[in-house]
Amino acid sequence: MIGRSIDRVAESNPQLFREIKGRLIPRNIGVASLISIIGQIVISLCYFSELPDDNTEIDQYSRYCFGIEKYYGSKYWCNTDLLNNWQINWQLLWLDLFICTSIISIFALLVVGTYMLIADLAKEETRGTLNFIRLSPPSATTILTGKILGVPVLLYLGILLAFPLHLVAGLSARIPLSLILGFDAVIVASCAFFFSAALLISLTNSSLMGFKPWLGSSVVLLFLLIATNLVFSGYSVHHAPEDWLTLFYPGQVLPYLVDTTYLPHETVDYIYGKGISDLLFYGKPLWLNAGTGIGFVLCNYGLWTYWFWQGLKRRFHNPMNTVLSKQQSYWFTGCFVAVALGFTLQTTEDYRLFSNFMTLQCFLLILFLGLTAALSPHRQTLQDWARYRHQLNKDGKLLWKELIFGEKSPSTVAIALNLLITTVYILPSLVIFPFNDKTLPVFWGLILGANTILLYAAVTQCLLMMKTQKRSIWATSGVVALTIVPVICLGIAGIQPQFAPQVWLFTFLPLVATEYVKISTAITSILGQWLAIALVGFQITRQLRQAGTSETKMLLSQVKQS
Numbered sequence: 001m002i003g004r005s006i007d008r009v010a011e012s013n014p015q016l017f018r019e020i021k022g023r024l025i026p027r028n029i030g031v032a033s034l035i036s037i038i039g040q041i042v043i044s045l046c047y048f049s050e051l052p053d054d055n056t057e058i059d060q061y062s063r064y065c066f067g068i069e070k071y072y073g074s075k076y077w078c079n080t081d082l083l084n085n086w087q088i089n090w091q092l093l094w095l096d097l098f099i100c101t102s103i104i105s106i107f108a109l110l111v112v113g114t115y116m117l118i119a120d121l122a123k124e125e126t127r128g129t130l131n132f133i134r135l136s137p138p139s140a141t142t143i144l145t146g147k148i149l150g151v152p153v154l155l156y157l158g159i160l161l162a163f164p165l166h167l168v169a170g171l172s173a174r175i176p177l178s179l180i181l182g183f184d185a186v187i188v189a190s191c192a193f194f195f196s197a198a199l200l201i202s203l204t205n206s207s208l209m210g211f212k213p214w215l216g217s218s219v220v221l222l223f224l225l226i227a228t229n230l231v232f233s234g235y236s237v238h239h240a241p242e243d244w245l246t247l248f249y250p251g252q253v254l255p256y257l258v259d260t261t262y263l264p265h266e267t268v269d270y271i272y273g274k275g276i277s278d279l280l281f282y283g284k285p286l287w288l289n290a291g292t293g294i295g296f297v298l299c300n301y302g303l304w305t306y307w308f309w310q311g312l313k314r315r316f317h318n319p320m321n322t323v324l325s326k327q328q329s330y331w332f333t334g335c336f337v338a339v340a341l342g343f344t345l346q347t348t349e350d351y352r353l354f355s356n357f358m359t360l361q362c363f364l365l366i367l368f369l370g371l372t373a374a375l376s377p378h379r380q381t382l383q384d385w386a387r388y389r390h391q392l393n394k395d396g397k398l399l400w401k402e403l404i405f406g407e408k409s410p411s412t413v414a415i416a417l418n419l420l421i422t423t424v425y426i427l428p429s430l431v432i433f434p435f436n437d438k439t440l441p442v443f444w445g446l447i448l449g450a451n452t453i454l455l456y457a458a459v460t461q462c463l464l465m466m467k468t469q470k471r472s473i474w475a476t477s478g479v480v481a482l483t484i485v486p487v488i489c490l491g492i493a494g495i496q497p498q499f500a501p502q503v504w505l506f507t508f509l510p511l512v513a514t515e516y517v518k519i520s521t522a523i524t525s526i527l528g529q530w531l532a533i534a535l536v537g538f539q540i541t542r543q544l545r546q547a548g549t550s551e552t553k554m555l556l557s558q559v560k561q562s
Helices: 002-012 014-023 026-048 090-127 129-134 140-150 153-172 177-204 212-232 241-248 250-259 290-317 326-344 350-375 379-387 399-405 412-432 436-463 471-493 519-561
Strands: none
Touching: 014 140, 014 153, 026 090, 026 153, 090 129, 090 140, 090 153, 090 177, 090 212, 090 250, 140 153, 140 177, 140 290, 153 177, 177 212, 177 250, 177 290, 212 241, 212 250, 241 290, 241 326, 241 350, 250 290, 290 326, 326 350, 326 399, 326 412, 350 412, 350 436, 350 471, 379 519, 399 412, 412 436, 436 471, 436 519
């Protein structure tokens, strides 16, 4: 039967079979099993050693005793029953053991698994075998699924060996089996999300090959440390857009499981808050119970994992492709704005809504900087497009369709259309939700912010047309200079938005100054931004004409010489 299963795996996913065959050797299996078993024994002994010993003649202290308050504040002093046996809170002990094994599993899977996947792809690319894998008959989905399931297979084995202890501890803590399995499903979904992101990062940047595994795993580790600290330090949601980030930490559903034990909150003193149960979405409480909370977390993971896989499919077989096509970017922007605005509109207090829209504008800046990097073609691609641009009408392709949907055309029009989608979706909320006297400042802030982002995108595309080989570095440096340097200079000079709002209108966060300016000033600033965008656009058009003309002349000269 085992042989048949192996044959089926080899037929359905040869890449998975290759990974499993290379890693599941007796020595590796023994080491992984030994580490898992020893780890479980050590963790269990650490908790059971907290129990009082057999000597009932002396006063003993333990977190797991049904204590009597022998002295002021001494709630953990142990007490005995009529048979002289210690009264132990076994439910609390098993709950602590369950929480500990859960957190360790999350860290082990996400941090170590991310490192292993990025390091494996880096090794494949260094050896030159990655190109052979790309040329193999299986689809990108089959190959990359084989990587995700096969590369960390020894890690999966260690976690699988720890699952019985995890399950027994949860059931002994009186957590329903359905919620334990739901929490495990959240961990699986988080692995799919983080591992897909790790593969995409590996395929989009071939530099820093030896450093990327450490960098990727360090970022995941830092995120998990911060998120874990928030959960165990009594973090309560702020009803702000940044609450969205909490959904990407699988440990956020642990408060649901703790609540089902019906242990007093002062007993389970390491989880003070209610996790994501206080979150709102467009002002509606959709996370009140464990079922809907876990369901929304799974949907959140599933949505963004889907978009990661769209990028993986495009980049795997053809590294020259952009991460997203222009048509896909419009749907991606719609999904992003719909979710981000839902977490922005969690409150009806006008001053908090105004602050939330500042955070939302920062989120949009990050989104569009990523889209600009993903959609902007480089010089050679643009040269090829400019050379054959005159043939578009002959082939039945209109220029405006090529600019909106074409893979090799400049990205400025596509970024502008994405900004239009974002602005049109957000603007109705200014009327529906009570902004009071903040409505116009938010309106002008959104328009000015969209223009600023479009200017950044145009400058980036212009810099990517440079002849130097370091054009990516120049483009990145230019965007950083435009976004961060002005704000740092204004901060060092001590220029506050309320005293010099006209200057702040041209930063990446104009919303901080729009409430201090008149309508005429805002309109003048918008006209100035449009003028700058037009000048950069004119420069891009001139560069494209020169590139197309020079390439055509070169081809004609070669034809004459032949």
